Amino acid sequence: MITLHHLNNSRSQRILWLMEELGLPYEIQRYQRDAKTMLAPPSLRAVHPLGKSPVITDGEFTLAESGAIIEYLVARYGAGRLAPAVGTPAHLRYTYWMHYAEGSAMPPLLLKLVFDKVESSPMPFFAKPIARAIAGKVKKTFIEPQLRQHLDFLEMSLGQSDWFAGADFSGADIQMSFPLEAAAARGGLNESRPRLMDFLARIHARPAYQRAIERGGEFELQ
Structure with a gap:
């Protein structure tokens, strides 16, 4: 099961959207920004050392960075959807x-x-x-x-x-x-x-x- 470590008002929203487009089963682990600093909470560092969002865990695998996550999910679970054919x-x-x-x-x-x-x-x-x-x-x-x-x-x-x-x-x-x-x-x-x-x-x-x-x-x- 994929877990999205989701920070409010952040780039992780587009990963959530991608998984809905692909119809993937997933869980959401929610994190809230600090109301004064607008920074992510320190608890995200337990998932990835930079403490940034988005981050996904897929089994024992952890991946950060929106572009890398999108490419990974589309390649592994897209079955040809949401990416043009290679070489075109x-x-x-x-x-x-x-x-x-x-x-x-x-x-x-x-x-x-x-x-x-x-x-x-x-x-x-x-x-x-x-x-x-x-x-x-x-x-x-x-x-x-x-x-x-x-x-x-x-x-x-x-x-x-x-x-x-x-x-x-x-x-x-x-x-x-x-x-x-x-x-x-x-x-x-x-x-x-x-x-x-x-x-x-x-x-x-x-x-x-x-x-x-x-x-x-x-x-x-x-």
């Missing part, structure tokens, strides 16, 4: 988006989150104007242009096919869901990019996505 152009696109999601799309979104926190965090009154000025400058000159560039690229990419890897829904769309959810929450994604907004609407309408939300509980990114 669609599979090359599939591989690209599986790596792009965390390697390219998420870093500017994480930087945006960090510098937003710098602007809003309590600090001595004399330091606040300086910190806010630095954070605002970094966001305006580096982070926000990077976000716009990536969103334009993604909008263009979905003009080539209905899904990221091609005509068929795949694990790459599940992997890409988290950066796009985060972009809609804090990265400037809105109706000005209709293909990306349509992608989010289509995944939200999938029965497996809705079942994952019901089982996983709250999922609201800041």
Whole structure:
């Protein structure tokens, strides 16, 4: 039996969704973020030394990292579903988006989150104007242009096919869901990019996505 070590409002939601798409039997071990720090609890380190989510255990095997988990579950339990055939152009696109999601799309979104926190965090009154000025400058000159560039690229990419890897829904769309959810929450994604907004609407309408939300509980990114 697969166990998903599930942290609220985290990347583990897409692993939950994947298992619902595949119709796999699984159990959920729940963990809650610290209300002040928003960090995962120390108990996750008992499962994996980094104490991050998602993590799955499958028998005696433990695996972390969203992309690795998706590839493992699709390869072992997918029976040809949710991944294009190896050697096809669609599979090359599939591989690209599986790596792009965390390697390219998420870093500017994480930087945006960090510098937003710098602007809003309590600090001595004399330091606040300086910190806010630095954070605002970094966001305006580096982070926000990077976000716009990536969103334009993604909008263009979905003009080539209905899904990221091609005509068929795949694990790459599940992997890409988290950066796009985060972009809609804090990265400037809105109706000005209709293909990306349509992608989010289509995944939200999938029965497996809705079942994952019901089982996983709250999922609201800041």
